[in-house]
Amino acid sequence: MGRGNMERKIHLVKWEIVCGDKERGGLGLRKLGLLNRALLSKWIWRFACERENLWKQVIVAKFGQEDDGWKSKKPNGAFGVGVWKEVMKETDWCWENIAFMVGKGTKIRFWTDMWCEGTALSQTFPHLFALAAHRNATVEEMWD
Structure with a gap:
């Protein structure tokens, strides 16, 4: 027995559409x-x-x-x-x-944490870091 036009077929839909908002025809999936x-x-x-x-x-x-x-x-x-x-x-x-919020600087390491412009100061200033006596110092310890 043939089914003709009544055959069930899987209709593929792009994942971006499935994850789209319901208002835009998607299913609202994350x-x-x-x-x-x-x-x-x-x-x-x-x-x-x-x-x-x-x-x-x-x-x-x-x-x-x-x-x-x-x-x-x-x-x-x-x-x-x-x-x-x-x-x-x-x-x-x-x-x-x-991104770190420095606050009092008691938990942020001056040289190795990314607290200044999104990079560690040790990467921005490698020659200064090589000369640093206290490489694990916090921001608070380095501030006057």
């Missing part, structure tokens, strides 16, 4: 790649800010930390690191898109 990146970046930010939480203490005990507790060391190996390894894949993108 772009999952961007949403996933944002959620993973939130965990990176939480790691930097939440000093005493149990989940952070477990991550630090397992993988270690660097940059005065702002970042986790990258997990190595294949066993038992899956979720945190996926979070850490977004570390560079996340930190490139974070």
Whole structure:
């Protein structure tokens, strides 16, 4: 038996249209790649800010930390690191898109944090950084 014009066919639609606003003919879905990146970046930010939480203490005990507790060391190996390894894949993108508010300068490192014009002063002035006596000093410690 033939179905003729009544056959059911899959109609492909561009993902940009599906994710578009309902008012413009889309389904109003969020772009999952961007949403996933944002959620993973939130965990990176939480790691930097939440000093005493149990989940952070477990991550630090397992993988270690660097940059005065702002970042986790990258997990190595294949066993038992899956979720945190996926979070850490977004570390560079996340930190490139974070801007610091200096405030009193007690937590912002003068040379290595990106607090001045979106770059670290150590990258902008590498010769001065090489001569610096206190490379891990905070903004507060460097200010008169």
